[in-house]
Amino acid sequence: MSLRIAVIGAGPAGGLIAGLLAREGHRVTLGDRRNRAAMEANEDRSIQLSVSPRGMGALSAAGLNDSIKTRSIPLAGRVFHRPDSSLLSLLPTDSSWKNFSTDRGDLTGTILDWTAAASGLELRLGWQCIDLVRRARQVVWRDPDGGLKTEAFDLVIGADGAASTVRASLVRSPTIDFAKRISPWGYAELKMQPQAGPEGAPTAPFAPDAIHIWPRGEFFMVAFPAGDQSYRATLVMRHSHLDALRNSGETQAYLSRTLPDVVDTLAAPAVELNPDRLIPIPIVRCGRWDDGGFTVILGDAAHATAPFMGQGVNIALEDAARLAGHLRSIARVDDLGPALEAFSAERVPEGIACCDLSESAANLLLNLPPDDTDPDAGPLNGLNFKGAGYSEVAPLMLPGWQPQVYADTFPSLHRGPLPVDPSRLTEMSVAEGDTVIAVDDPSEALFILRQGQLRVDLPQESLRLTAPAIVGEMGWFGSRRRTAAVVAETPCKLDRLAFADLEALCRENPAGALPLVRQISDLAVERLTLRFHRAARYVLLVAGDQARAALLDFAGQHREDLGGLLLATDAVTAGVLEADAGLQVARRLQSPASAGAGASAGRLERWLELAETGQLAAALVFGEPEPAFRPMLQALEARAIPVHRDPADLAGVVPAD
Template identity: 30%
Template sequence: MQTPKKIAVVGSGLVGSLLAIYLKRLGHTVHVYDRSPDMRTVEFSGRSINLVMSNRGWKAMQDVGLEEEIRKIGIPVDKRGIHLQDGSFVTQFYGKEGEAIFSLSRGVLNRKMIDLAEEAGVDFFFNRKIWDISLATATLFEGESEQGQWSELKYDIVFGADGAFSRIRHRMQRQAMFDYSQEFMSLGYKELHIPANEDGTHKIDKNSLHIWPRGNFMLMGLSNLDGSFTCTLFMPFEGENSFEQLKDEKALVDFFATYFPDTKEVIPDLVNDFFKNPTSYLAIMKCYPWTYEDKVALIGDSAHAIVPFYGHGMNAGFEDITILNELISNYGDDWKTIFSEYQKSRKPNADAIAELSRRNFIEMSTKTADEKFLLQKKIEKWFSDKHPDKWMPLYSRVTFSLQPYSEALAIGDFQNKIMEEVMQIENIASKWNSEEVEKIILQKLTTSIGLLD
């Protein structure tokens, strides 16, 4: 146990709530502040993308004994279900038999995490607006408005878990030598809904992540426990096949009839959902440093907001907590060293998952409808099954292992160069699982075996 400190966590989202549980179990007094109402008392819908929990997230849950509690509110998803425009449907399994990500409703999970944190003894303060912080003294400044009177809240340590537009980071940005970048994508997203059947069952396969890939736009769906699906339409804001073109009911219905005809029977409230729910933005945010002395640290989206196309925003934030907890075990009360090592460890991996997430939109929206891409994935799986010590597909490295993201990205790029050459082999479609192809891959691997160790 550490020497008890008085610690504030700004932000009651998933990362803030889980971090609070860790800190409380280490013996600290933990207060969580959030400017919004208690989400357990309000309706949570309209601008959500379902979450997927993978190995990195489960590791953070396991370390505090919460894994089984969370598994109860999730649904295992072991494959992509790809809806092609010609009406055909193909599946692509994610990993080896038994490997699956878990679909979780963001609202359901966040409410559960707050409940578990309160049970652990964490104090939550909702509708409390934090506008600024004194970095040197870990003092928060709270008030009803940014221009009004503020009161001081003094702490030993403050964690900024207040998301991509963090007020804690906003203060840190005003330091010298603080790097910050924010990039908005030309894509936006809108939540849609597939209701359950009358008997509460799912209308489409609940154990698939459903994708309707259409090039520069796509529809995605993940199952919920109540038999429904949360769907997300990703599209450019402007130009051809964009949100700006879908201004009235006729344009919307005609668009879906053309590009997503098989959804007509399963999304009965398309028009109402589309025009009721907001069109939301996607941004990538990077910064450094993430900490100030032994007083203040950023964690989760406040340090590294990414786009959702790999399903790792939450998992990367939870892994921040895992690494922080390991460093606490190593360095005890030396918070300055803990914070310094934390940011040095996590920054390159946060940058790597940001890049992987950006790339994965192209894979999901375009490549999953490409026969050559599907063949490439089939070859990778076949070779990996035969030589698990020599090849792990990139998706498995990212999702079903704890290998640092930066290593997964580097090895994935190397493996992809090999696969690009393999796909040029004459008649590869007819001899993809032959001894000839196996030998070629093995030969190429031996030239860079050090990278794969």
């Protein structure tokens, strides 16, 4: 049967699934909000990708693997750069074990050209999917001129990235678990220039057939060779670390000192070693990828991962090939439900495992491997070269691992082992189910988890910690009694560091204790910040020009109650509340009423982001809202966000938690 299918997002995974389905005889519309030039410009994205045999296997379904290989650089292994610029090479003995360094734009363009040549395929670049009407099986598009078009399809496939519109529609269902957060790590791109070789011919600055890695304890850098003899490097650092360096004015000096063999390869070291920001890394986990018959997601829309294992493009391409396989036997629209459910059941554990493994890989890349490391061993080789599934490898790397959407959302230990004298540590072993810390216990020590998995039971939620991790550090900052319980979910090995010993170390050797104190404090601040943002829930205030007097009157009567809430409103209303009512507004968003039609829709989407991420508790409406606000309020109600049109009902607005 020929289905009418919309694929949203024309990146590598979206292009591949669209081309495969079109060649199966389906009528496919492939849409992307970007035009071709923007898609290949690689703005704010890592330029070089590592395509593994897993990814090549998916591309072979389209017969594109050989074409991609000829346009890529084979990688024989990994080369680690020590701080003194000496090298540690880890090259597998099996010469067939190769990844391929591929330009992102080139990979996208090659797939897109192949896809566009399929009969029955309509390519719409510059078309944005702004919503789905799932009951009517419709897509709402915005065309390149800003006009809106509603169109019916049998199936919608969301391959539209970490900020997926298709996923936003899917997770409106209260039965689908979904978590999106921004990693504490970010990245900056550097380009290492070709060097002058014999007779002036350009040569690569480092061995051109390997992945090069600079582990530096507090950050790391990974570089891939490019086709012009340059190296494209990704510098990965915590946002808080870069902020501290920039505030001290030491960013360039610090990076020049820690990356001595890189400085001379850069065209503009004063610029590249002094980034003003890091590109954020979104992490997405989704507990189900389909709605039972109309919508399905894949790639970053379903499992945006940290790039620390180089797996994002490979698992996305594999998603596309596997979905095409599940849809191959479809004979009628009613068959879509079982096929999509089977695909989701197969791929959800793989996506969550890839996210968990990728985040944990940061700890491995921060530190040099031992000199006697076996280059043929390790989980990454299993994933890339031996066909192991992500959900097979995860329990080996993360003891007690289970595919949980909210897994590992508590910062663990991002800067490697604590710099502390082992003689001050007490080794402990605990069995599964044992309590490590109980609520109201005296705060006397922190614990370093070396092996296993712990559960932290906070008043409002439970979180998981996987080794290596620190727990119990909050007690050092003034809490005499424990406020959370910590339980072993698997057999664990820990080191106990008594606060008395920590304080003695600070007195005896303040300079030596400084890195230790800094690491503990950074972790505590990060955890407190994360807990605040997870708990943050805003109350949206909407008032038209004629109703702001009523809003001010209400604010005067309920100033104490409103002062305890996180308020969000448009800039004009925020100014009135802060100037005339003495209230602080936590979020100012541009009013959709103050923009033209195209900009209004974009601003509307930013307002809805609060609802999609679970951060919006309720809305209070004063008077008759401006016409531009009405679609937003309707959309909030459709998402089960309470919209109170009687402002006197303040009790219904205050979040219960």
